[in-house]
Amino acid sequence: MGVRTWIEGWPVYRQLTGPDPLGRGAASKSAGSKRLVARTETADRMARSVCPYCAVGCGQRVFVKDERVIGIEGDPDSPISRGRLCPKGAASESLVNGPLRQTEVLYRRPYGTTWEKLDLDTAMDMIVDRVLDARRRGWQDKDEQGRTLRRTMGIASLGGATLDNEENYLIKKLFTAMGAIQVENQARI
Known part of the structure; x- marks a missing residue:
């Protein structure tokens, strides 16, 4: 990297010699920042949803890429939240992408001390049997x-x-x- 290349990459030099003397536009952008793209622009699709945390019902825009949630932001079209989310709502992406999220059905037998994994069909059959039995009794x-x-x-x-x-x-x-x-x-x- 030559001295001239280094000086031309320096924001103060670009500010003093270019069309942006106040340094609020092009002079403040480096080559690296010009290449940056918002992660929501690279999403395959966007789905509208409702924040799951409280009864307010703030609107959310959920961005999905490769069938994985990559970002959640407030929905400006929502008449309730008008594009704003509280800190919990803004962090709700962790509900689906969090490393501690439970993705398997766990069951602890009566008087048991350990959890065992069940397949979803078995768990649903157990729930149906118990609901029907309680309804009948x-x-x-x-x-x-x-x-x-x-x-x-x-x-x-x-x-x-x-x-x-x-x-x-x-x-x-x-x-x-x-x-x-x-x-x-x-x-x-």
Whole structure:
């Protein structure tokens, strides 16, 4: 690297000899910074989502490259957050890319001291069996006066504020169809 090359690469030299005497534009850009590209520009696609942390429902833009989330930012089209996210919402990429994220179903048997890995189909079958058993054992067809009830007191639902309106609507429909009458949400409590 010659002296002339070094001097021409120096921002003060570019500022004093070029069209940017205040050093606020081209003079402040190095060759390295000119090559920089925002990681969201290299994304294959962008999906809109809702922040999962609280009941506010801030809009998010999720950038995906090679089927992996590479960035999350606030959605400027969201009427709720207008492009802004709190620190937790801005860091929600760690939910999917965090090294400590659990990606396997773990099960601890009653009175067990260790966790065992289960495949998803086995775990889902276990859940279905337990829900149906609790529904059957808690079923009330009629009350003491003979009035029709057709409900179960054996299961209930407590939804979380991380669910959006559509998910809460479907959960309410599912539990009502199963006969559950205790359907509540954390955001209302």
